[in-house]
Amino acid sequence: RWSQRNKKGPKTWPILGAAIEQLMNYERMHDWLVTYLSQSKTVVVPMPFATYTYIAEPANVEHVLKTNFNNYPKGEVYHSYMEVLLGDGIFNSDGETWRKQRKTASLEFASKNLRDFSTKVFRDYSLKLSSILSTSSFLNQQVDMQELLMRMTLDSICKVGFGVEIESLAPNLPDNLFAQAFDAANIIVTLRFIDPFWKIKKFLNIGSEAQLDRSIKIIDDFTYSVIRTRKAEIEQAKNSGLHNKIKHDILSRFIELAGEGSDDATEKSLRDVVLNFVIAGRDTTATTLSWAIYMTLTHDHVAEKLYLELKTFEEDQAKLRNASLLHCDTEDPESFIRRIHQFSELLTKDSLEKLPYLHAVITETLRLYPAVPQDPKGILKDDVLPDGTKVKGGGMVTYVPYSMGRMEYNWGPDASTFRPERWFKDGVLVHESPFKFTAFQAGPRICLGKDSAYLQMRMALATLCRFYRFRLVAGHTVKYRMMTILSMANGLKLTIHRRP
Numbered sequence: 001r002w003s004q005r006n007k008k009g010p011k012t013w014p015i016l017g018a019a020i021e022q023l024m025n026y027e028r029m030h031d032w033l034v035t036y037l038s039q040s041k042t043v044v045v046p047m048p049f050a051t052y053t054y055i056a057e058p059a060n061v062e063h064v065l066k067t068n069f070n071n072y073p074k075g076e077v078y079h080s081y082m083e084v085l086l087g088d089g090i091f092n093s094d095g096e097t098w099r100k101q102r103k104t105a106s107l108e109f110a111s112k113n114l115r116d117f118s119t120k121v122f123r124d125y126s127l128k129l130s131s132i133l134s135t136s137s138f139l140n141q142q143v144d145m146q147e148l149l150m151r152m153t154l155d156s157i158c159k160v161g162f163g164v165e166i167e168s169l170a171p172n173l174p175d176n177l178f179a180q181a182f183d184a185a186n187i188i189v190t191l192r193f194i195d196p197f198w199k200i201k202k203f204l205n206i207g208s209e210a211q212l213d214r215s216i217k218i219i220d221d222f223t224y225s226v227i228r229t230r231k232a233e234i235e236q237a238k239n240s241g242l243h244n245k246i247k248h249d250i251l252s253r254f255i256e257l258a259g260e261g262s263d264d265a266t267e268k269s270l271r272d273v274v275l276n277f278v279i280a281g282r283d284t285t286a287t288t289l290s291w292a293i294y295m296t297l298t299h300d301h302v303a304e305k306l307y308l309e310l311k312t313f314e315e316d317q318a319k320l321r322n323a324s325l326l327h328c329d330t331e332d333p334e335s336f337i338r339r340i341h342q343f344s345e346l347l348t349k350d351s352l353e354k355l356p357y358l359h360a361v362i363t364e365t366l367r368l369y370p371a372v373p374q375d376p377k378g379i380l381k382d383d384v385l386p387d388g389t390k391v392k393g394g395g396m397v398t399y400v401p402y403s404m405g406r407m408e409y410n411w412g413p414d415a416s417t418f419r420p421e422r423w424f425k426d427g428v429l430v431h432e433s434p435f436k437f438t439a440f441q442a443g444p445r446i447c448l449g450k451d452s453a454y455l456q457m458r459m460a461l462a463t464l465c466r467f468y469r470f471r472l473v474a475g476h477t478v479k480y481r482m483m484t485i486l487s488m489a490n491g492l493k494l495t496i497h498r499r500p
């Protein structure tokens with residue numbers, strides 16, 4: 001203890017390292033790291049089987065994510081923890097396996113077809129959500145907004161990514177076994193990072209690892225059935241000479257590349273593609289939207305400013321199209337929904353970019369509540385970070401977007417305040433270095449779906465914040481859950497109020 005008295009970072013024990021302190025703080029781990037990283041820009045945490053180095057300074061982050069990229073792959077440890085869920089998909093692979101998938105997916109994301117198709121899908125599903133909210137508001141029912149958003153983004157990614165409709169956002173909100181199993185699996189694999197006994201549990205098939213096994217079976221059943229359906233449709237289109245009817249969703253592109261063969265390895269790699277895109281496209285966007293709505297309802301002036309921007313936008317866009325806005329009677333469900341539909345017709349990829357305050361609200365949310373709150377990388381060879389910290393091959397280095405957004409040395413004295421205005425300089429939107437605003441990662445592995453995510457989040461938030469005011473259900477506690485994605489542990493329970 002005496003020899004560690006000046007140590008910045010958690011105190012450690014022989015063999016156990018800082019495992020006890022980390023386990024005790026597991027449920028609030030992101031804030032535990034905020035405390036240490038605000039005292040020191042780099043924190044070293046020895047654990048029983050590896051040393052974790054946490055970094056929050058942009059220069060160090062740039063070194064790891066770009067300058068010395070090859071030395072910091074996902075690595076063996078991360079791969080072994082996540083393999084059961086993500087297999088060798090883009091999130092969980094390195095080297096050639098990663099490069100090939102990145103190339104295919106980049107081509108797909110750059111295609112205008114996919115952009116136009118996603119705009120339509122995002123609009124349709126935002127409307128579905130709006131209509132569920134309208135019904136709840138007339139019936140004075142509470143809703144779990146996070147759950148609804150998860151359903152919306154799951155339906156969207158399945159449609160855009162794999163060309164299938166799963167309709168989890170149907171008005172009766174049917175149970176979705178796949179979504180439940182996916183969440184359970186995500187929580188359990190995250191726990192592996194700090195549970196030294198997971199391999200024993202897995203070997204004995206007990207506790208969390210037994211539950212993981214059951215969840216993976218459900219996930220696999222769903223995923224293989226999506227792949228079979230898509231393959232059958234492609235086959236049918238080819239046989240009837242309707243090549244132009246083959247859709248260009250992400251999965252179809254991977255199926256085409258895989259060629260005719262349908263051996264187990266090909267099927268497994270397609271399964272990995274699907275699950276990696278579900279984790280990429282569903283949870284991240286739904287989580288960010290949930291925190292954004294929570295931010296607007298806890299910051300009335302932000303909700304008002306956003307509402308005004310959307311009202312003005314609606315009038316301007318209608319004028320541009322020589323359309324007159326329909327009368328909106330908030331006490332008449334039909335009139336209300338008609339106006340929402342009219343508004344949504346005004347939302348296109350280009351017009352949505354004319355909403356700077358909306359953009360700032362989303363970006364500010366991601367600064368404080370990044371969907372990926374910490375992102376570990378393996379270390380191949382010993383290295384020295386720009387601040388002089390020595391890291392050892394075989395360990396892990398983690399950049400921590402959740403902490404980075406809250407550090408005064410990165411964002412000034414009001415770092416922990418939600419203030420969308422910080423994204424404007426002289427009335428114009430400003431962009432920050434991706435090594436400082438790291439919500440989408442940076443460097444060669446920067447998020448591929450950033451533009452698509454902004455499109456969907458703008459579409460959904462514009463529709464929701466234009467027509468509804470949200471109130472938190474009394475007594476409901478909002479806090480994050482420990483998993484790879486920063487979702488809310490108890491959901492987001494709200495009452496919904498219509499706006500003219």
Ligand code: HEM
Pocket residue numbers: 090091102105157277280281282284285288366370371372375438439440441444445446447448449450452453
């Ligand atoms: C708010 C929404 C989103 C956020 C904050 C976000 C953030 C991130 C982050 C931090 C990574 C790096 C993860 C890692 O190192 O493993 C990443 C990677 C990725 N994201 Fe996103 N993402 C979002 C939405 C999306 C969407 C909607 C898609 C696609 C439909 C997508 C596709 C991807 C892909 C394919 C990668 C892997 C890139 C690679 O390893 O080369 N993301 N994203």
